Amino acid sequence: MSLLKGTKIYSIFTGTCPVCQEESMYEEKNPYKLHRVFKMHERCSNCETKYKIEPSFFYGAMYVSYAVGIAFSVAAFIISYIFLNASLLTSFFAIVGTLIIFMPVIMRLSRNIWINLFFSYKKNTGQV
Incomplete structure (x- = not known):
């Protein structure tokens, strides 16, 4: 993954600061600890980027x-449906199950994509 460092893809999939890509934006790396899924650092300790630009930014x-x-x-x-030849009803339950199981991952990915917009x-934005 370090080959992609410096790209938005790296920041999106690792959840690191979009400016310096040195530190995780989240207090808890594991998105499945649901009580802390939205807990973010206020600023990056490396480059001082403020993650919440304005109130309700992540809406x-x-x-x-x-x-x-x-x-x-x-x-x-x-x-x-296509690879496992399941029925439409089984495929529906597979979709619902997927969305429930991956809900924390989807929430984090969405925040990562949003902030990277x-x-x-920026290279060399860390403290000297």
């Missing part, structure tokens, strides 16, 4: 979450 991630959820649903349908990677 926009709900729109991204919809698209990410559709992508997960399509993937679950293709795997269950507003920030860009």
Whole structure:
């Protein structure tokens, strides 16, 4: 994954600061600890980037979450219906199960995508 460092893809999939990509934005790396899934650091300790630009900044991630959820649903349908030859009802349950199981991952990915729309990677932004 370090080959992708400096790209938005790296920051999105690792959950690191979108500016310096040195520190996780989240207090808890594991998204399945549900009581802490939304807990984020206020600022990056490496480059001092403030993650919440304004109050309610991450409400926009709900729109991204919809698209990410559709992508997960399509993937679950293709795997269950086409590759595993399941019925439509079984495929429906596979989609619902996928969305429930991956809900914390989808929420984090959506936030990561949203914040990366507003920030860009800058080399050498760390403290000296």
